[in-house]
Amino acid sequence: MRGAGPDITVTPIARDGQLLVSFDLSDGFTDEVRDAIQSGLSTTFSYDVELRRSATLFDRTMASVTVTATVRFDNLTRRYQMSRSFDGRVEDARPTDDRNAVKAWMTHFERIPVSATSALEVNGEYYVRVRAHTQPRTALFFWPWGGAVLGHAKFTFIQ
Amino acid sequence: MPATVTSISPRRTSGPGRPQPPPRRRPFRDSPKLILAGIAVLVGVLIALLAIANGTSRFSPDFLSEFVLYALSAADLTMLAALLFVLARNIIKLVVERRKALPFARFRAKLVALLLVMTFVPSVLVLIVGSELIRTSVDRWFNAPMEEILTSANKIASDYYHERQMLVSDHAARIARSLGAVDLSGTNVRPIRDLLAPDVTLQRVQLVEVYRVTLQAPAFGSLPNLEPVVDVAAPALPPGYSRAAADRLAAQALSSGSTTPGASETSSIESLGASGDLLHAAAVIRGKDGRPTGVVVATDYLTGELAVRSRSMSQAFEKYNQLRVLKRPLTGVYLSFFLGVTLMILVGATWMGVYMAKRITGPVQMLAAAAREIGAGRLDQRVEPQSHDEFGSLVEAFNSMASELASSRRKVERSTIELERKHLEVEGRRRYIETILERITTGVVSIDAAGTITMINSAASRLLTLNRQIIGQPAFAVFDRIDLQPIAKLVAGAGRAKDEAPAQEIAIARDGQELHLAVAATALAGDSGAPEGVVLVLDDVTPLIRAQKVAAWREVARRLAHEIKNPLTPIQLSAERLRKNFSGAPPHARALIEECTTTIVGEVESLKGLVDEFSQFARMPSPRTVPSDLAQLITDTIALYNGLFTDVSIEQRFAPGVPLVRLDPEQMRRVIINLVDNAIEAMERRGRIVVETQLDGANSLVRVVVADDGPGIPPAERDKLFLPYYSTKRRGSGLGLAIVRRIIAEHGGSIDVGDNVPRGTRFTIELPC
Numbered sequence: 001m002r003g004a005g006p007d008i009t010v011t012p013i014a015r016d017g018q019l020l021v022s023f024d025l026s027d028g029f030t031d032e033v034r035d036a037i038q039s040g041l042s043t044t045f046s047y048d049v050e051l052r053r054s055a056t057l058f059d060r061t062m063a064s065v066t067v068t069a070t071v072r073f074d075n076l077t078r079r080y081q082m083s084r085s086f087d088g089r090v091e092d093a094r095p096t097d098d099r100n101a102v103k104a105w106m107t108h109f110e111r112i113p114v115s116a117t118s119a120l121e122v123n124g125e126y127y128v129r130v131r132a133h134t135q136p137r138t139a140l141f142f143w144p145w146g147g148a149v150l151g152h153a154k155f156t157f158i159q
Numbered sequence: 160m161p162a163t164v165t166s167i168s169p170r171r172t173s174g175p176g177r178p179q180p181p182p183r184r185r186p187f188r189d190s191p192k193l194i195l196a197g198i199a200v201l202v203g204v205l206i207a208l209l210a211i212a213n214g215t216s217r218f219s220p221d222f223l224s225e226f227v228l229y230a231l232s233a234a235d236l237t238m239l240a241a242l243l244f245v246l247a248r249n250i251i252k253l254v255v256e257r258r259k260a261l262p263f264a265r266f267r268a269k270l271v272a273l274l275l276v277m278t279f280v281p282s283v284l285v286l287i288v289g290s291e292l293i294r295t296s297v298d299r300w301f302n303a304p305m306e307e308i309l310t311s312a313n314k315i316a317s318d319y320y321h322e323r324q325m326l327v328s329d330h331a332a333r334i335a336r337s338l339g340a341v342d343l344s345g346t347n348v349r350p351i352r353d354l355l356a357p358d359v360t361l362q363r364v365q366l367v368e369v370y371r372v373t374l375q376a377p378a379f380g381s382l383p384n385l386e387p388v389v390d391v392a393a394p395a396l397p398p399g400y401s402r403a404a405a406d407r408l409a410a411q412a413l414s415s416g417s418t419t420p421g422a423s424e425t426s427s428i429e430s431l432g433a434s435g436d437l438l439h440a441a442a443v444i445r446g447k448d449g450r451p452t453g454v455v456v457a458t459d460y461l462t463g464e465l466a467v468r469s470r471s472m473s474q475a476f477e478k479y480n481q482l483r484v485l486k487r488p489l490t491g492v493y494l495s496f497f498l499g500v501t502l503m504i505l506v507g508a509t510w511m512g513v514y515m516a517k518r519i520t521g522p523v524q525m526l527a528a529a530a531r532e533i534g535a536g537r538l539d540q541r542v543e544p545q546s547h548d549e550f551g552s553l554v555e556a557f558n559s560m561a562s563e564l565a566s567s568r569r570k571v572e573r574s575t576i577e578l579e580r581k582h583l584e585v586e587g588r589r590r591y592i593e594t595i596l597e598r599i600t601t602g603v604v605s606i607d608a609a610g611t612i613t614m615i616n617s618a619a620s621r622l623l624t625l626n627r628q629i630i631g632q633p634a635f636a637v638f639d640r641i642d643l644q645p646i647a648k649l650v651a652g653a654g655r656a657k658d659e660a661p662a663q664e665i666a667i668a669r670d671g672q673e674l675h676l677a678v679a680a681t682a683l684a685g686d687s688g689a690p691e692g693v694v695l696v697l698d699d700v701t702p703l704i705r706a707q708k709v710a711a712w713r714e715v716a717r718r719l720a721h722e723i724k725n726p727l728t729p730i731q732l733s734a735e736r737l738r739k740n741f742s743g744a745p746p747h748a749r750a751l752i753e754e755c756t757t758t759i760v761g762e763v764e765s766l767k768g769l770v771d772e773f774s775q776f777a778r779m780p781s782p783r784t785v786p787s788d789l790a791q792l793i794t795d796t797i798a799l800y801n802g803l804f805t806d807v808s809i810e811q812r813f814a815p816g817v818p819l820v821r822l823d824p825e826q827m828r829r830v831i832i833n834l835v836d837n838a839i840e841a842m843e844r845r846g847r848i849v850v851e852t853q854l855d856g857a858n859s860l861v862r863v864v865v866a867d868d869g870p871g872i873p874p875a876e877r878d879k880l881f882l883p884y885y886s887t888k889r890r891g892s893g894l895g896l897a898i899v900r901r902i903i904a905e906h907g908g909s910i911d912v913g914d915n916v917p918r919g920t921r922f923t924i925e926l927p928c
Contacts, residue, residue: 040477041482076473
């Protein structure tokens with residue numbers, strides 16, 4: 001995920017006492033990622049979802065959750081084995097042979113609970129920052145770091 | 160290895176109450192242990208890199224790209240930062256040292272630059288060539304034939320699996336359709352088994368499992384319950400088979416078939432490892448009303464060898480593709496290895512180069528700094544040797560030299576102090592002698608072996624009327640003057656004489672007066688007897704000679720007075736007796752006798768007066784001095800002449816501030832009268848006389864001057880003026896000025912005669928005050 005193309009659309013909503021975050025990584029499923037998946041490499045999209053509040057010097061992280069989506073393609077059976085985990089706990093796993101399903105599986109997330117709304121201040125201004133990066137990375141030699149995609153959305157919590 | 164010399168320090172002398180400073184610790188970076196540890200770490204890292212590089216073939220590509228590449232990149236960046244730091248630090252240091260013009264800064268900079276160039280050039284060249292080789296090698300991994308072979312092999316295996324999967328799915332669907340009319344809820348499974356048996360017997364499938372949907376209402380959101388009804392398995396199935404995969408697949412098929420009626424079939428592959436693979440396919444059994452009544456799972460079995468080979472082909476293809484996908488990071492891994500080793504060599508070489516340059520120039524810098532300190536006079540500076548090699552020996556030699564210098568300097572200082580003391584002593588003596596020579600009335604003239612006058616004191620200068628500028632001139636030229644030629648002869652004779660010649664009296668004319676000098680010329684000889692010159696000693700014996708003459712004349716006068724005075728009275732009495740006895744003689748005879756006796760008596764009276772003066776000269780009493788006002792004395796004395804000489808004017812000038820002078824007023828009045836009388840006589844009772852006093856405070860003298868404007872006295876006669884019985888007058892005894900000189904001499908003074916300006920004679924009396 002390099003270049004100016006990839007972007008993350010973040011949509012926070014508060015429902016049933018939970019702050020739920022939906023996000024979608026657009027243009028992140030690049031040819032390089034597809035090649036990596038098709039080569040049979042276990043490919044992971046990792047998202048760090050953080051609820052943050054602005055401050056004078058350093059913004060404060062109110063809550064965070066790490067969501068990962070992993071897919072591995074079996075070239076013999078031509079099937080994708082997908083899984084999702086939240087903070088390291090595997091929550092879902094399923095096979096598929098549909099490439100579009102894989103793309104959606106890896107890049108589209110709906111209503112991820114991040115924090116209880118009781119922790120939020122009424123009329124307080126917050127923002128949700130989502131930082132995504134892939135593994136394996138196909139970065140250039142000598143400076144393999146970086147390449148993360150960032151997206152964020154501000155909101156005012158109104159009860 | 161060059162010496163380790165780390166510091167210079169002044170060597171302090173220990174004393175009571177003065178704590179010794181702690182010994183300087185060797186800098187941490189110069190610790191051999193640290194150096195060895197650093198080298199060991201570098202070697203260890205190098206070995207680790209080599210081991211990792213050798214093991215890359217065993218690592219998975221993603222491990223290499225995710226872990227090894229990061230670690231290597233971090234290590235490379237760290238070493239690069241260290242290299243840049245070492246280089247920047249030393250470059251800045253060298254620049255600063257050169258700007259400060261520190262010694263050996265230029266040499267050190269050149270040495271470091273040379274070592275760096277010697278290291279950098281080959282290292283960078285090897286890095287460039289090696290990197291290109293790595294890139295080329297990696298590119299060769301992915302050649303077209305290999306890709307085609309692996310892709311084809313994978314396609315064959317995959318297609319085979321896919322076809323077998325499709326067959327099993329078809330069989331499952333067919334069986335599901337055939338079971339649609341069968342009641343699965345019954346307990347009699349025989350009809351079902353009979354229906355399934357041909358598929359298994361004919362090896363269309365290896366296993367058929369039938370599930371029925373239970374009547375229990377499913378909970379919201381959960382899958383419907385399935386219950387195994389019957390299964391028919393071929394005997395060729397491997398013993399590790401279990402129902403779990405078929406159960407999950409059945410549930411999954413029922414779930415997807417319930418929600419999506421079109422998607423009522425699904426499949427899966429269960430790997431049994433080396434025993435082979437099981438290809439499962441599930442199909443939903445639907446009743447006449449289309450509702451799901453059960454699920455059939457058909458399973459085909461791929462033998463172990465076939466499955467393993469297919470899997471191997473697929474894995475080879477995947478590995479190839481993974482390498483291709485991870486080509487850049489993998490290339491980066493190998494380049495990082497290479498770069499790491501190169502950087503390690505560069506860091507080590509740079510550090511070693513800088514270290515070596517420092518170790519080489521350090522001791523020399525220390526010695527140079529210490530030499531400058533010693534040159535500046537701080538001889539207690541020492542360099543601390545910390546090795547026993549050639550540099551250590553050099554440092555020891557330098558310290559020994561410094562110690563010798565310090566010792567010599569102390570000796571020189573002691574000698575200098577002693578010399579200064581002696582010089583002061585000699586200078587004191589010289590000033591003492593010089594003062595004496597300047598103050599004494601004896602004249603001293605020094606002449607060196609070359610005949611050059613080296614010294615003349617004030618007395619000699621005054622006696623010989625020579626100024627100090629004759630110093631440095633040849634003696635024969637100076638004494639070539641007519642009146643000084645006798646001295647020249649004495650000097651010449653002193654140089655030739657073996658014994659010390661006695662003093663000789665010579666007379667020289669000075670200011671028209673004869674000056675009698677007793678001159679002794681003494682030859683100087685050195686320790687070796689070599690002549691070193693002549694010393695002339697001159698004494699003014701003129702007063703002595705005058706005194707001797709006066710004394711002689713006084714003796715003559717005393718005897719003359721005694722011898723003459725005795726017969727005068729009888730002569731006078733006899734003459735008066737004759738005149739008395741012949742008072743009755745004839746007038747002619749009586750007149751003759753009267754005339755003769757009168758003449759005899761008159762001359763006798765005159766002789767008596769002369770004898771009295773002689774007696775007075777011979778028996779002049781000692782002056783009875785009292786503090787007297789000289790001006791008043793002169794005024795009172797001059798007052799005696801008021802109205803006596805109408806054509807003579809006597810002017811008096813008295814200097815202010817003249818103190819009282821101890822003198823005998825009567826004798827001093829006689830002196831003034833004598834001088835004024837002489838002046839009046841010399842002017843033939845017409846002219847101007849000036850009597851004045853002068854104060855010479857510097858010499859504690861009072862001068863009385865009697866000057867006239869008469870005809871003056873020729874210089875040749877001036878010295879004789881003060882001798883007894885010398886007179887320029889037709890009448891007179893010639894004792895006046897002799898008495899005057901004697902009176903003045905007995906008052907401790909002196910009298911001198913000279914020319915008056917513009918004419919006349921000027922007598923000057925000097926009296927101590």
